[in-house]
Amino acid sequence: MIIITNGKIITPRDVLENHCVVIENGVIKQIVPDAQVPKPDDARVIDAGGAFVSPGFVDIHVHGAVGRDTMEGSVEALAEITKFHASGGTTALTPSLIGDTRERMTAALDAIQQAMDQKIGGARILGAHMEGPYVNRKQAGALPEHFIRDPNPEEYLPWLDREGLVTHMTLAPELPGAMELIDALMEREMVPCGGHTSATGDEIEAAVDRGLCHATHLFSAMSAVTKIGPIRVAGAVEAFLADDRTMVEVIADGKHLPPLMLRMTVNAKGVDNVCIITDATAGAGLPEGAEYTVGATRAVVHDGVGVLPNNTALAGSAATMMRVVRTMVEKAGVSMSDAVRMASLNPARVLSLAGRKGSLEPNKDADVVIFTPTFEVQTTIIGGRIEFQRA
Template sequence: MSAAGPLQQGQQCQQLQGNILTSSGWVQGSIDFSERVLAIHGSATDPSLNQEHYILPGFVDLHVHGAGGKDTMDAGTAITTIARKLAQHGTTSMLATTMTAPMPDLEAALLALGTVCKQRSAGSARVLGVHLEGPYINPGKLGAQPDFALSGSLEQVKKLHAIAPIRLITVAPEVNGHLDLVRELTAMGMRVQLGHTLGTYDDGVAALANGASSFTHLYNAMSRLDHRAPGMVGAALAHAEFSEIIPDLLHVHPGAIKVAMRAIPKLYCVTDSTAASGMPDGEYMLGRQVVHKCLGGVRLADGTLAGSTLTMDQALRNLVSIGLDIADASKRVSTYAADFLGMSERGRLQANTYADMVVLDRALKLIAVYIEGEKIDLENA
């Protein structure tokens, strides 16, 4: 069906067979790969007509705070633990996401992240860069963020960006000076999301006109939709091409997820996962905040939702459980996030893309993960 160039010296060809979700639809056949996809052989199929496994693009998560008991703000080797734990749940590439914090804390966290962004560790998801979620947010809409919100400056962002590559930054556009900041950050090549905001509908529209291109965990920590005051949610539903959403079915009702899918063409899913992800119930840290994992969620002491324990394989299953077909769900956990970052070599399966793949059984249970051709050990997932 499709083919890439010949193998490079030292590369070995591997092969998987099953129902392959390619960029042009389902193919029943085989996929040859090394670090990248070499060729896909087979014919178009309806996977409901056979019993073979599903082979989908690896999951792309642009909002990750932690996993496996570690938080990105822990600095040191924490990100390696996080990236390995999430790889075992099918996340093949990710953005390490920071918390609103004093500048020395952010600098320490980014120092550790900068090293990992340059070189992927064996068994780990590819860390594509940093999602700076704050400190340039509205102090009146912190959500679970600590109270260290700042008015942003381009010089400050450049200083952080020199430590580790910032690919995405969350900004509250109504804060004084932030509309200019949105325009400046966009000119630097960063993606800007609107979030943790009390901004009006007009604030959101103005920010989109100045280069903002998505919304941080849609519905959560932003001004709500009302028929006379549409708020930031209204700006997203009326104008956005992209937005992230947390499909753990706790942060957002399934009906509200479906509303967003009808309104926003490339709505993509994130986990907003915390150190509690993949861990037993108990207390964990989210930046400087103590959070509590219980009843399938993560909350502050006052009950405020504080990130999640969601994994991307469960996100896929949740989307299917509320009525999406597997191909549509796959785009929302892989392709659209890659599109948002402008990455044509990830989030899809076709010749020459990275061999980032997940293999699932007919119940959508993860049975194999490949990251840039490396098979990940799932035994301790």
């Protein structure tokens, strides 16, 4: 048994003081006032020292860390990535693939499968997010353009038919064959996400009618309102902001989007329909000036973010989930419990895992992060095991 005392406990609606969290057999047993805390002899007591006790963060869009990338197709790389992100408060994640050759994408999925089977430690892998290859070349951003292609069932069905592996896929709904791809994802209870898209608002709406329900990094690599002749035409951004059947995710590292746009997103969608993600690359955890690659593209860590060497685009972030929570609170003016909900419960809901992850409630997995008022992660507990402890 683990008992966490003396913390400010973040629940979906509130912050509780003078309560403790009791963990047993890998799950949260109860949250009780300090006066009622059980005191068995074998309990390990963690004194949070007045820090926040939060549900562990769930990152549904993350490519890498410490120089390692999901596309290496290596269990060892995934172990380093999950270990690093656990130190940033992430207790569960879905490694993100980018477009590559069919063989290399299959190898990346193989490695994720093996890592899930082997229980490699660090943040728990929940499955794979495929960011492409079926996206719009005009909205490639930092994705390698020559690997972008139209949906081909002969290629994607073998990926999707691997049970319990792909959790969600980012696609551009305007591509030929995209609607059939949405159908194939829906049939397998995988989440179709719109992103790297030039779709008009009407095209997004048609895709949402078909089952598209999530926006991949809203605003980034996505069409917005334009004028055709004298008439304004809505883009993907407006459709996702307006349609309450959709959830959106934002890269809340404080660099990709100005705080005003983070606030605008929360105001438009409501706190329950926004996820915050890192979109972290291999650059996360590397020092200023360090070089890494996105696909075959070189990028460099500059001022806490990844940029292409010609400075034309950001190349994913160098953030942790703790940093994106911090940005929402300190820069976007969101309350602590709302920011944490966007980092934990909402992404768990996207993956239909809110029954066992995403909040501190009895019978849920004991995925807990303890962090100071200055947003420094002290302890990360995953499934009742301490996976990270600041020295």
